[in-house]
Amino acid sequence: MAQPLTLYQKIWNQHVVTRLDDGTCVLYIDRHLVHEVTSPQAFEGLRLSGRHVRHPHATLAVADHNVPTINRSARVANNESRIQIETLSRNCAEFGITLFDLNDVRQGIVHIIGPEQGLTQPGMTIVCGDSHTSTHGAFGALAFGIGTSEVEHVLATQTLLMQPAKTMRINVDGTLGNGVTAKDVILGIIGKIGTAGGTGYVLEYTGSVVRNLDMAGRMTMCNMSIEGGARAGLIAPDDTTYNYMKGRPYAPKADQWNAAVNYWRTLPSDVGATYDENIELPANELAPFVTWGTSPDTVVPITGVVPDPAAEPDEKKRAGMERALEYMGLRAGMKMQDVVIDKVFIGSCTNARIEDLRAAAGVVNGRKIAANVQAMIVPGSGLVKAQAEHEGLDKIFLAAGFEWRDAGCSMCLGMNEDQLLPGERCASTSNRNFEGRQGRGGRTHLLSPTMAAAAAVIGKLADVRELS
Amino acid sequence: MNPFTTLTAVAAPFPENNIDTDIIIPKQFLRTITRAGLGKSLFFDRRYHADGSDKKDFILNREPFRHAQILVTGENFGCGSSREHAPWALLDFGIRCVIAPSFADIFYNNCFKNGILPIRLPQADVDALLGDLQKDELWNITVDLGKQTINRSNRPTIPFDIDPLRKELLLGGLDDIGVTLQHAKEIDAYEDNLRAQRPWLFA
Numbered sequence: 001m002a003q004p005l006t007l008y009q010k011i012w013n014q015h016v017v018t019r020l021d022d023g024t025c026v027l028y029i030d031r032h033l034v035h036e037v038t039s040p041q042a043f044e045g046l047r048l049s050g051r052h053v054r055h056p057h058a059t060l061a062v063a064d065h066n067v068p069t070i071n072r073s074a075r076v077a078n079n080e081s082r083i084q085i086e087t088l089s090r091n092c093a094e095f096g097i098t099l100f101d102l103n104d105v106r107q108g109i110v111h112i113i114g115p116e117q118g119l120t121q122p123g124m125t126i127v128c129g130d131s132h133t134s135t136h137g138a139f140g141a142l143a144f145g146i147g148t149s150e151v152e153h154v155l156a157t158q159t160l161l162m163q164p165a166k167t168m169r170i171n172v173d174g175t176l177g178n179g180v181t182a183k184d185v186i187l188g189i190i191g192k193i194g195t196a197g198g199t200g201y202v203l204e205y206t207g208s209v210v211r212n213l214d215m216a217g218r219m220t221m222c223n224m225s226i227e228g229g230a231r232a233g234l235i236a237p238d239d240t241t242y243n244y245m246k247g248r249p250y251a252p253k254a255d256q257w258n259a260a261v262n263y264w265r266t267l268p269s270d271v272g273a274t275y276d277e278n279i280e281l282p283a284n285e286l287a288p289f290v291t292w293g294t295s296p297d298t299v300v301p302i303t304g305v306v307p308d309p310a311a312e313p314d315e316k317k318r319a320g321m322e323r324a325l326e327y328m329g330l331r332a333g334m335k336m337q338d339v340v341i342d343k344v345f346i347g348s349c350t351n352a353r354i355e356d357l358r359a360a361a362g363v364v365n366g367r368k369i370a371a372n373v374q375a376m377i378v379p380g381s382g383l384v385k386a387q388a389e390h391e392g393l394d395k396i397f398l399a400a401g402f403e404w405r406d407a408g409c410s411m412c413l414g415m416n417e418d419q420l421l422p423g424e425r426c427a428s429t430s431n432r433n434f435e436g437r438q439g440r441g442g443r444t445h446l447l448s449p450t451m452a453a454a455a456a457v458i459g460k461l462a463d464v465r466e467l468s
Numbered sequence: 469m470n471p472f473t474t475l476t477a478v479a480a481p482f483p484e485n486n487i488d489t490d491i492i493i494p495k496q497f498l499r500t501i502t503r504a505g506l507g508k509s510l511f512f513d514r515r516y517h518a519d520g521s522d523k524k525d526f527i528l529n530r531e532p533f534r535h536a537q538i539l540v541t542g543e544n545f546g547c548g549s550s551r552e553h554a555p556w557a558l559l560d561f562g563i564r565c566v567i568a569p570s571f572a573d574i575f576y577n578n579c580f581k582n583g584i585l586p587i588r589l590p591q592a593d594v595d596a597l598l599g600d601l602q603k604d605e606l607w608n609i610t611v612d613l614g615k616q617t618i619n620r621s622n623r624p625t626i627p628f629d630i631d632p633l634r635k636e637l638l639l640g641g642l643d644d645i646g647v648t649l650q651h652a653k654e655i656d657a658y659e660d661n662l663r664a665q666r667p668w669l670f671a
Binding site for chain 2: 017018020021022024026028030037038040041044049051057058065066078080081083084087123124129130131133145146147148149150152153156157158159161163195196199200226229230231252253256257259260263295316317319320323413414415422432434435436437440
């Protein structure tokens with residue numbers, strides 16, 4: 001009998017073109033997503049070496065990191081941003097790559113639009129010059145971020161040189177409590193394994209909680225695998241996956257659909273497959289979480305308090321905590337629900353899908369945001385925005401006092417005008433709370449869309465369960 | 469890419485864990501369409517005040533570390549985004565080698581594409597190096613990639629591990645696209661097979 005294999009091992013084995021002497025593999029890449037920030041130097045490299053793009057049809061480009069989220073019809077004001085966006089257009093035209101440009105309703109955050117278009121499929125290898133490419137793992141695709149040199153490598157060869165990763169299974173069984181979302185599941189996991197816990201591993205999320213999540217929730221989980229140190233996170237495909245994909249523009253068409261599904265059904269990890277590491281996280285250990293520090297593993301329940309560095313025995317860790325508290329302007333022992341906020345950002349490749357906006361609107365409906373808060377909704381794509389408007393969600397947000405923006409990465413990383421000012425504090429549905437991430441001196445608290453909506457209404461970090 | 473063989477240079481101690489890519493090079497410098505010129509923006513928020521003047525106590529603003537070509541730092545260095553601007557900024561500043569107990573995967577990988585040698589060492593070895601740099605003013609270190617050793621005067625040699633292929637590419641300053649293209653026929657054959665097995669990928 002054949003040796004039982006994990007989902008990761010199956011995808012890896014099926015994509016090895018050849019194995020070199022030292023074990024490094026030439027790995028075939030099925031899909032390549034390209035954006036404006038990490039690609040210009042790659043295309044320039046191709047030009048300098050006289051190389052072409054091996055498979056333009058396997059490549060899709062979109063501008064998202066740098067784009068304005070208001071006044072879309074006007075010229076992009078920032079010179080460098082405009083040049084970068086125009087450079088992407090020129091490169092796509094020159095190398096024959098499909099581009100969803102700024103006026104295309106399909107434009108949006110690269111990790112939102114891949115799944116939305118049906119481009120993301122089980123069993124694929126998918127790369128992009130962006131660390132949150134792990135998002136696509138929700139479909140049972142091996143998807144990971146790469147640097148610009150590797151972007152050039154994939155454009156030129158449709159492959160990468162890689163060594164296999166170790167495998168880690170993270171099993172979440174049980175039932176999620178009231179107010180606990182996919183975002184809280186992944187924050188709980190990162191809190192447990194730490195920001196380097198997954199380094200060198202590909203994660204596979206299993207268990208009844210994961211099975212019961214919709215695709216949006218699964219994408220939220222896989223998206224933040226990189227915050228746990230893992231380049232990729234995986235969830236086995238199932239009927240939830242296929243039902244989501246069927247009929248999407250780039251999904252296999254009628255005559256090939258059944259063959260594709262039959263293949264996809266062979267992918268889930270075999271019974272008896274073993275992992276290098278196994279983690280159990282019972283659902284009853286999860287709560288609506290927020291972060292208090294400048295690293296995504298600084299997770300506490302919303303009912304908790306800012307931890308005390310004095311209780312940390314490790315000297316370097318203690319110094320890191322003290323630095324984080326100073327940066328964040330917090331004191332040990334302070335209740336998280338007493339933390340007053342200035343801004344709320346609902347958006348990013350982590351939490352800007354229609355399901356996220358529906359959940360946030362459910363909390364906001366009929367309420368107003370607090371007087372001390374500026375809040376914005378940045379949909380993940382033009383299509384998400386259109387769908388939300390079709391459902392009237394925009395009216396709920398606008399009536400509550402939110403700004404209703406166009407699609408892009410926006411304040412998740414603050415490359416465009418959407419930034420925090422020094423000292424400003426933000427409740428954010430994004431994925432990183434690093435120093436300066438959302439603007440120099442800005443302070444970020446990561447949380448779920450419903451928790452962000454609750455914070456907007458209360459004006460402080462708040463427990464969404466008390467707002468029902 | 470410049471080959472990396474041996475390097476004798478000043479090493480700067482930066483003993484902090486989880487230095488992320490936003491700290492190494494903040495977002496406003498990612499709008500460039502070239503690789504060059506990022507060195508002046510390396511560690512921008514740590515290195516400069518809001519008015520643009522130097523923060524005098526930041527390690528790379530002090531002598532002799534202004535001329536450092538080696539960085540000795542904490543665990544999980546380079547965590548966060550995939551931006552290759554991080555190694556580009558280090559390289560443009562002059563850093564050719566980063567020594568840490570651990571690195572984030574994407575950053576580690578990106579270093580090799582740019583002729584930077586990232587060395588993983590046990591925490592005890594990193595602590596010994598940091599001690600030499602911070603207390604004993606033994607600022608010059610020799611890194612020998614061929615022998616896989618780190619040497620300082622009057623101190624024991626520290627060995628390090630590295631993947632054979634990565635070592636070969638660094639020593640030769642070789643372009644790994646070139647290595648892959650030596651297997652072009654195998655890629656062609658793989659694709660022919662894939663087209664037959666999973667035709668929807670090519671529809």
